[in-house]
Amino acid sequence: MTRHPTDRRDALRLTVAAVLAGAGLAARAGSYDDYFRAIDIDAPHIVADLLRRGFDPNARDERGQVGLYLALRSPSPKVAEVLWSHPQLDFDAPNNAGETPLMMAAMKGEVDWVRRLIARGARINKPGWNAMHYGAIAPDQRVMQLLLANGGDIAARSPNGTTPLMMAARNGDERTVDLLLQRGADPTARNDRNLSAADLALSQDRDNLAARLQKLTR
The missing domain is CATH 1.25.40.20 (Ankyrin repeat-containing domain)
Structure with missing residues (x-):
């Protein structure tokens, strides 16, 4: 054809x-x-x-x-x-795990970026894991000071019941632990595994910190 x-x-x-x-x-x-x-x-x-x-x-x-x-x-x-x-x-887009740029900046101790993101409207107290939990394991207490000054929830609970104080006790700077305690964080709180901040400090061989926290629960 x-x-x-x-x-x-x-x-x-x-x-x-x-x-x-x-x-x-x-x-x-x-x-x-x-x-x-x-x-x-x-x-x-x-x-x-x-x-x-x-x-x-x-x-x-x-x-x-x-x-x-x-x-x-x-x-x-x-x-x-x-x-x-x-x-x-x-600027506040979460990844598939719900982590935002603010959370990463907080964890890294990038104070200037935390300040800039907050000023632009990034959420500190979003449901689930949030900047308060990530800021609790920053290299020093400055990020936590900034988050608290901008309305960060000191009693924020992650999906498994973890608080910022628990995060700081396990992996954070002891100055962050002290700051949270000074601002009223509850050392008796327990997560879904029935672990307290003292227990989490002990799990990382932070014996002196664990002993300090245990005294506050008596």
């Missing part, structure tokens, strides 16, 4: 369209990989160029992590600044 010239032209157009579509998908895939690689190595010029070309600043990697969270975790401070300046950035 002889194909009409019009049919051949239509077939050619469809073939060209398919090739161009495939090239577009490949370009987008390349941009995706380049974006997250640039965050990892703190290459702000690459991230800025991709954003100028329309890349989504709220894109997630294969594990559901957003760019600002990753930049604060790495840390990649130059990339974090580029993302921060983007007008469409969702």
